[in-house]
Amino acid sequence: MTAVATGPLVQLQRPTFATDQKRRNSVRTVTLTIDGQAVTVREGTTVLEACRSIGIEIPTLCFLETLHPVNACRICVVEMEGARVLVPSCSRAAEEGMVIKTKSERVNHSRKLVLEMLASSVDLSTTPKVAEWIEEYAAKPARFGPPAPPAPAGTRDASIPGHHGTPDARYAATVAEPAKVDNDLYVRDYAKCILCYKCVEACGPDHQNTFAIAVAGRGFDAHISTEFAVPLPESACVYCGNCIAVCPTGALMAKKEFDMRADGSWDESRQTTTDTICPYCGVGCTLSLHVQDGEIVKATSPLENSITQGNLCIKGRFGWRFVQNTAAGTPTHSGSDGGH
Amino acid sequence: MDLHLRHAAPTAEERAAVDALLGPPRSGWDGGERGSTYDAHVAHTGHEVRARRHLLLPALQALQSRVGWISETGLDYVCTRLDVPPAEAWSVATFYALLSTTPRAPRVLHVCDDVACKCRGANELVAHLEQTVGPAHAHGPAGDHVEIPSGATVWMRSPCLGLCDHAPAAFLQEAGQPSREELIGELTPAQANDILSARAGRRAAMRSSGMYAMQWLADAEPMMTETQTLRLPQTETTQPSSELRLLRRIDAVDPTSIAGYRASGGFDALRRAIEIGSEAVIREVIDSKLMGRGGAAFPTGRKWEAVAKQPARPHYLICNADESEPGTFKDRVLMEGDPFSIVEAMAIAGIATGCERGFVYIRGEYPLATQRLQHAIDQARAHDFLGDNIIGRGVKFDIEIRRGAGAYICGEETAIFNSIEGYRGEPRNKPPFPAQAGLFGLPTVVNNVETLANIPWIVLEGGQAFASIGAGGQSTGTKLFCLSGNVANPGVYEVPFGKTLRDLIGMSGGVQGGRSIQAILLGGAAGVFVGPDELDIPLTFEGARAAKATLGSGVIVVFDDRADMPDVLVRIASFFRDESCGQCVPCRVGTVRQEEALYRIASGKTLGGVAQEVALLDEVGLAMKDASICGLGQTAYAAIESAIHRVGLIPLGSDPN
Numbered sequence: 001m002t003a004v005a006t007g008p009l010v011q012l013q014r015p016t017f018a019t020d021q022k023r024r025n026s027v028r029t030v031t032l033t034i035d036g037q038a039v040t041v042r043e044g045t046t047v048l049e050a051c052r053s054i055g056i057e058i059p060t061l062c063f064l065e066t067l068h069p070v071n072a073c074r075i076c077v078v079e080m081e082g083a084r085v086l087v088p089s090c091s092r093a094a095e096e097g098m099v100i101k102t103k104s105e106r107v108n109h110s111r112k113l114v115l116e117m118l119a120s121s122v123d124l125s126t127t128p129k130v131a132e133w134i135e136e137y138a139a140k141p142a143r144f145g146p147p148a149p150p151a152p153a154g155t156r157d158a159s160i161p162g163h164h165g166t167p168d169a170r171y172a173a174t175v176a177e178p179a180k181v182d183n184d185l186y187v188r189d190y191a192k193c194i195l196c197y198k199c200v201e202a203c204g205p206d207h208q209n210t211f212a213i214a215v216a217g218r219g220f221d222a223h224i225s226t227e228f229a230v231p232l233p234e235s236a237c238v239y240c241g242n243c244i245a246v247c248p249t250g251a252l253m254a255k256k257e258f259d260m261r262a263d264g265s266w267d268e269s270r271q272t273t274t275d276t277i278c279p280y281c282g283v284g285c286t287l288s289l290h291v292q293d294g295e296i297v298k299a300t301s302p303l304e305n306s307i308t309q310g311n312l313c314i315k316g317r318f319g320w321r322f323v324q325n326t327a328a329g330t331p332t333h334s335g336s337d338g339g340h
Numbered sequence: 341m342d343l344h345l346r347h348a349a350p351t352a353e354e355r356a357a358v359d360a361l362l363g364p365p366r367s368g369w370d371g372g373e374r375g376s377t378y379d380a381h382v383a384h385t386g387h388e389v390r391a392r393r394h395l396l397l398p399a400l401q402a403l404q405s406r407v408g409w410i411s412e413t414g415l416d417y418v419c420t421r422l423d424v425p426p427a428e429a430w431s432v433a434t435f436y437a438l439l440s441t442t443p444r445a446p447r448v449l450h451v452c453d454d455v456a457c458k459c460r461g462a463n464e465l466v467a468h469l470e471q472t473v474g475p476a477h478a479h480g481p482a483g484d485h486v487e488i489p490s491g492a493t494v495w496m497r498s499p500c501l502g503l504c505d506h507a508p509a510a511f512l513q514e515a516g517q518p519s520r521e522e523l524i525g526e527l528t529p530a531q532a533n534d535i536l537s538a539r540a541g542r543r544a545a546m547r548s549s550g551m552y553a554m555q556w557l558a559d560a561e562p563m564m565t566e567t568q569t570l571r572l573p574q575t576e577t578t579q580p581s582s583e584l585r586l587l588r589r590i591d592a593v594d595p596t597s598i599a600g601y602r603a604s605g606g607f608d609a610l611r612r613a614i615e616i617g618s619e620a621v622i623r624e625v626i627d628s629k630l631m632g633r634g635g636a637a638f639p640t641g642r643k644w645e646a647v648a649k650q651p652a653r654p655h656y657l658i659c660n661a662d663e664s665e666p667g668t669f670k671d672r673v674l675m676e677g678d679p680f681s682i683v684e685a686m687a688i689a690g691i692a693t694g695c696e697r698g699f700v701y702i703r704g705e706y707p708l709a710t711q712r713l714q715h716a717i718d719q720a721r722a723h724d725f726l727g728d729n730i731i732g733r734g735v736k737f738d739i740e741i742r743r744g745a746g747a748y749i750c751g752e753e754t755a756i757f758n759s760i761e762g763y764r765g766e767p768r769n770k771p772p773f774p775a776q777a778g779l780f781g782l783p784t785v786v787n788n789v790e791t792l793a794n795i796p797w798i799v800l801e802g803g804q805a806f807a808s809i810g811a812g813g814q815s816t817g818t819k820l821f822c823l824s825g826n827v828a829n830p831g832v833y834e835v836p837f838g839k840t841l842r843d844l845i846g847m848s849g850g851v852q853g854g855r856s857i858q859a860i861l862l863g864g865a866a867g868v869f870v871g872p873d874e875l876d877i878p879l880t881f882e883g884a885r886a887a888k889a890t891l892g893s894g895v896i897v898v899f900d901d902r903a904d905m906p907d908v909l910v911r912i913a914s915f916f917r918d919e920s921c922g923q924c925v926p927c928r929v930g931t932v933r934q935e936e937a938l939y940r941i942a943s944g945k946t947l948g949g950v951a952q953e954v955a956l957l958d959e960v961g962l963a964m965k966d967a968s969i970c971g972l973g974q975t976a977y978a979a980i981e982s983a984i985h986r987v988g989l990i991p992l993g994s995d996p997n
Contacts, residue, residue: 009394009697071924072924074924074925074967075925077967085966085967085974086967109963110962110963110967112963113926113967114925114963117926120933121932144936145947161435161436161437162746162919163437163478163497165478166939167935167936167939169945173932195925213427214425214430215431215764216430216434217435218434218435218918218921219917219919219921220922220932221922222921222922225427225430226427227426228412228426228430235427236343236425
C-alpha cells in the first residue's frame with residue numbers, strides 16, 4: 001500500500017461526554033410527545049432525559065449520566081413515529097415534533113428479548129434491578145436451553161475473530177469463564193460482563209485517560225481486555241478503580257467485596273454510608289465510606305458530586321486501611337483486604 | 341497521554357515492515373535510538389503523532405504480511421510510532437479475521453465454505469481437507485485452540501470471498517518479503533493439497549490447469565499472468581458487448597493501460613464535469629434518479645447535494661469497495677476489469693461534492709483489484725487526472741486506497757469510518773448521518789463501486805438520458821446481477837432495469853444440468869429466499885419491494901433440488917454470528933441464539949419441536965430487526981425468515997425428534 005503525500009488528515013477529537021455536554025448547552029427548546037403527553041425540553045436533551053423529566057422510567061444498563069452514551073445494550077429503546085426501527089432513548093436527541101411511545105408492543109418485545117439474551121449468556125446475579133425487569137417484561141431466559149459450562153481460563157481471550165466452533169445442541173452459549181484475580185485491589189469477573197463499554201470509557205477518554213483496557217475480539221467473543229490479555233499489574237492500569245464505580249453488573253469489584261461475598265459475610269442491609277472528604281490531597285474529593293459492622297468495606301464517591309463525578313484515585317478508593325488502626329502498628333483486622 | 345509501553349525491541353523484520361509504511365522514526369520519542377541530545381530538547385509526541393492514528397490498521401497489516409502475525413514486540417513498536425495505547429491497538433488487531441495475534445503459519449489458505457461455493461463443491465473440498473490435512477485452524481466446539489506447528493501451512497474456513505463465479509474459491513495469504521496474496525478459483529481437492537504441501541508444486545499445478553489465479557506481489561510492478569482472465573459469460577453467450585454500459589470495457593480494453601482507457605472515451609466525463617461545474621453535475625445525478633447499488637438504494641444525487649452544501653471542511657469521499665455480502669462479486673469485476681472508470685468517477689464525485697481527498701476502502705481479499713486500482717490511481721496522477729491541478733484547471737483531488745482485513749461489517753457506511761480512522765470497525769449510531777459527520781467527524785460521501793461506475797455515463801449523456809433507460813421510477817439505468825450457485829454460467833450480468841428473475845436465470849444458461857430449482861437467494865445473506873414459483877418477480881426496486889423482496893447488492897444464488905437447505909441456513913446464521921461486531925446485545929447474542937436454534941433443527945435435536953424453535957427464531961429475529969444498531973443485525977434474520985415462512989424450506993409439521 002502506498003500512502004498519498006497530500007498533507008495530514010484532519011483528525012478531530014472523537015466525541016466524549018465532555019464534548020457532548022458542550023453541544024447540549026443550548027437555550028432553544030423543542031417540544032415532543034411522549035406517550036401522548038407533550039413535553040418541552042432544551043434542544044440537545046436526550047429522549048431518555050425528556051422521559052425522566054415527566055416521570056416515565058426507562059430501564060438502562062449501558063447508560064450513565066457521566067459517560068458518553070454508547071447505546072450498546074438496547075434495553076432503553078423506544079418507538080419513534082416514522083422511524084423504521086426502534087431508537088435508543090439514551091443517545092437520541094429530542095427533536096421538535098417527535099412522537100415517542102415508551103411502552104408499545106414492539107418496545108416491550110425488544111426489551112424482553114434483550115433481557116433474555118443477556119440473562120441466558122451472562123451471570124446477572126449482582127446486577128441491580130434486573131430481576132425486577134425480568135419479571136416486568138415476562139422474560140424467560142431458560143427457553144434458549146441450559147447455559148453452557150464456563151470456558152477454561154484464557155479461552156475467550158484467545159478467540160479468533162470471524163471463527164467459532166460448531167454450536168453445542170445441548171447448551172445455550174454463555175460468556176462464562178473463571179474470574180480474573182491478578183492483583184490485591186480488584187477482581188475482573190467477566191462472566192458477569194454485558195459489554196456495556198462503561199469501564200473502557202471511564203478508563204479512557206471520558207475520565208481517566210489511562211487506556212489500560214479496551215474491547216477486544218469480535219461478535220459474541222468480544223470481551224474487555226488489556227493488550228495481549230496481560231494481567232493488570234503488567235498493564236497501564238493505575239488502580240483508580242473508576243471502572244469499578246461505573247460497572248453496572250458487578251463484573252468489576254473491589255477484592256474486599258469479592259472476598260466477603262465469597263465467604264458470605266457481605267450484607268448490604270448491615271451497611272451504613274458516611275460521606276466525608278478524602279484526607280489525602282487538596283482536591284477535596286467527596287468520599288462515601290460504606291461501613292459494615294464498624295469496618296470500612298468499600299469507598300465510593302457520589303456520581304453527582306461536582307468535583308469527582310464519581311471518580312477517585314487509588315488512594316481515595318483503596319487507601320483507607322489505616323483508619324482501622326486503633327493504635328499505631330496494631331491493625332484491628334488482619335484480613336487480606338489489600339489496602340495500601 | 342502517557343503510554344504504558346514495554347519498550348521491548350522489535351525484531352529487525354518487524355521494524356522494517358512498520359518503517360516501510362511510516363518512514364524511519366525521527367527520535368527516541370517515537371521508536372528510534374534513544375539518548376541523543378536532540379531527544380532532550382524536542383519531543384515528537386502529542387497531537388502531531390496521534391493524528392496518524394489512521395495508519396494503525398495499515399501498520400498492523402504490514403506486520404501481518406511481513407511476519408505472519410502480530411507479536412507483542414511488533415504491536416509495541418507500532419504503538420510507540422503512532423502513540424496509540426497498546427490496549428487499543430490490541431482491540432483493533434483482534435477485530436479482523438485476516439490479522440493474527442497468535443503465531444500462525446506463514447501460509448494460510450482461507451477456503452470459502454459459504455452459500456454459493458457450497459453449491460459447487462465447497463463441502464466436498466472442506467471434507468477432503470479435514471481428512472487429508474487435518475482440522476481447520478480455529479476453535480473446536482469446546483473452545484479448544486487447534487495448535488499448529490510453526491512453519492507449516494494451515495487452512496481455515498472462510499466466509500464468501502467474492503469469487504462465486506469461479507466457485508469453489510480460496511484465498512491464500514503468504515507472509516514474507518515479498519508477501520503474496522492470491523484469490524484462487526475453481527479449486528480442486530488435489531490442487532488444495534498441492535498448495536498446502538509444496539510451493540513449487542502449487543505453481544506448476546496452477547499453470548497446467550489454466551485455472552483462475554491472481555497474483556499480488558506487494559512490491560512488484562503490476563503484472564499480468566497468463567492465467568488472469570476475467571470471466572464475463574454475458575459477452576460470450578447472450579449479448580453483444582455493444583449493449584453493455586458498465587461492463588463494456590471488461591475483457592475488451594486493457595485494464596492496465598491508461599492510453600487504452602482514454603481511447604475508449606475515458607476521462608471525457610471528468611473533463612466535462614469540470615467544464616459544467618459542481619452544481620450542474622449534481623443536477624444531472626439527481627435527474628438520473630441513480631439509486632445506490634450497494635444494497636440500501638439511497639438516491640445518490642440527494643446524498644451528494646447534502647454533502648456539497650455542508651459548511652464544515654474538508655469533505656471526504658469514500659468508495660465503498662468492501663463488497664463482502666455473500667454471493668456478491670460485481671464490484672470485484674468492475675475494479676479488476678475497468679479500474680480507471682472508478683478512478684474517473686471518484687474524481688467527478690469528489691470535485692462535485694467539495695472533497696479534495698477520497699478513499700477506496702477495498703476488502704482485503706481482493707489483491708488483484710487492489711493492484712489494478714492502485715496502478716490506475718498512479719497512472720491517473722501521472723497524467724494529471726488526479727492531484728493538485730487536474731487537467732490544468734486548478735482543481736484538486738486525490739485518492740488513497742485502504743484495505744480491509746477480513747470484516748464484513750466494515751462495509752457498513754459508518755463502520756468504514758471507524759476502520760479507516762484506526763478504531764474497531766463498529767458502526768456508529770445515526771444520527772448524525774455521514775453527510776453531516778462522517779470520516780474524521782466531517783461531511784462524507786460514501787458510494788458503492790457500481791454506483792460510481794454509472795457516474796461518467798450520467799455526466800456524458802445527461803441525467804435525463806440515463807433515466808430514460810430501465811423501468812422508470814427509481815429503477816433507472818442498468819443493473820449488475822451476480823448469478824451464482826447452480827446456474828450453468830455463473831457470472832456478472834448487466835441488464836437494463838425491468839428484467840425478471842426468470843430472464844436473468846435464463847441469461848445465465850438456466851439451472852446446471854437442467855435440474856429443478858429449490859430456492860433462490862435474492863439480494864444476499866441480508867436479502868430473502870424466494871421459491872421456484874416466484875420467477876416472474878421484476879428485478880426493479882419497486883418490483884422487489886412489492887414482492888416483499890430486495891435487490892440488495894444484486895445477488896442471485898440459485899439452489900437446485902440437491903441443495904441441503906437446512907445446512908445452507910445454518911451457514912448463513914453462522915456468517916452473521918462471525919461477522920457481528922459484538923457492539924449491541926440484540927445482534928451479538930441474537931445471532932448466536934439464531935444459529936443455535938437452526939443448528940438444533942438441522943441436527944434433529946430441537947428443544948420442544950421444530951415449531952417451537954421457529955417461534956423462538958421469529959422472536960429473536962424481530963428483536964434483532966427492531967433493536968440492533970446497524971443493518972447487519974437488522975437483516976440477520978431476513979433470509980432465514982423467508983426460507984422458513986415464504987419458501988417453506990423447513991417443514992414445520994415434521995419433528996425429527
